[in-house]
Amino acid sequence: MTRDGGSGAAGVDPQQLWLKPAQPRRGRRPAFSREAITTAAVALADTEGLEAVTMRRVAQRVGAAVMSLYSYAPDKETLLELMVDHVSGELPTTGAPTGDWREDLKTIAHLQRALMLRHPWLPAALSTRRTPGPNTLAFLERALAALRPTGLDGAARLEIFAQLTAFVAGHVAHEVAQSAAARSPDRAAAEARYLAAVAADGHHPELAEALSAPGRPLTPEATFTRFLNRLIDGLGTE
Template sequence: MAAHGRPAGPEVIWSRPERSGRGPRPAHSRAEIAAAAVRVADAEGIDAASMRRVAAEIGCGTMSLYNYVPRKEDLYELMVDAVCAEYDLSAPPSGDWRADMLGLARQARAIMHRHPWLPRLLSPAHGFSPNALRYLEHCLAVLESLDADTGTRLEVISMVNGIVTAYVDTELSMAERDRTSPFPPGAEQAARSAYVARVLAEGRHPRLAAAYERAPWPLDMDAQFERAVNRVLASFERESGGGGAGDGSGRSGEGTQVS
């Protein structure tokens, strides 16, 4: 073991015991450290959640924090795992895998909005923490009613998570643009829309003009999200030749507000 508790080589923090069987109880727990980092990132952004800042938040020295969290990457791992605990996985699979996966997608979207830094940290590297594994196990239980092999079921999970992350990332970018704009909310988007309308009125882009004229405005982001996820799920249902209870569409919740 290197200085300040840092491992000599690559090590997954979950394979390292939080506390050895001997000696005094540590002054701080991983849960406490993760909660402090999440609080800082929620309030000020992920870049503010430095080792120094998190150490100050829990009341210890920066070098002391390295005894608990050897690397910044490990701190991120703790943070992602902490917010993964927010999934409500208490209900057993209903047998309608599409409806259940849509429900999980809605939860994921809500979690990312509560923690806007999360899409930036999501990667396969953070997919195997205790709470992430709990989530994956639940998803695989949900997908047992999909007539497909395990690889395809894992692909469903990956694609749903990917589309939720991309969708929320766009929503957060739009919100950040409004937040930092010197103009009233929506003013810049209205100016862009007016510009596009003027260009399309010139007649050089007839197909785009027709599509733009028929497009609903303002966009219903909730309904658009539901459609996007449902289309991904429907593609897997078609490949499997069906599967799931009822029509498996999960359409009963389309357009509902995410809590």
């Protein structure tokens, strides 16, 4: 990306980003740090959405000139990398696996969901490839250790974790969108009337049967848990 979000050819060099400390340009010592810039960007995304995060807006939040930020985060792509890893530091990484890998995975998924609900921009940020920073790697270690009882090789365990994360991100994105739609009762009522009419037209018997089935708990937590159980309980070890 370019500095404020366009696509760039070079991309982020993960070794430069994560293994070498941020070095400000020569001159007077700045009154902020890469951590402060990242924290400001996260706060902006939390309140106004990911599209609101620009280098100019972040500079305003930390009280700095835009150009002074570029030695810490040379473009928005780098800033997103920093933001993702920053919030990943909220995920707990301590505690030994129980030995029941399915239950451990479910715990991991619930932790991921809670994180993404606190930071609703995170699923969109994860939709493009991100290089794992130190916080992300620490949580990945926990997940891979939880999967060791499967007997799968490391590559397969990485695939399962990626599949789980993609499921959680997709579900949370849908959950957030549904929550926004629910704030419009007229729209919800109109959709219910439409589905009732479709189910009664005689051309959609499978849908009519599905809609007439006994209801299940529809709270966000119950729905997520039901979907998650289907996913993880169906995972094999081959």
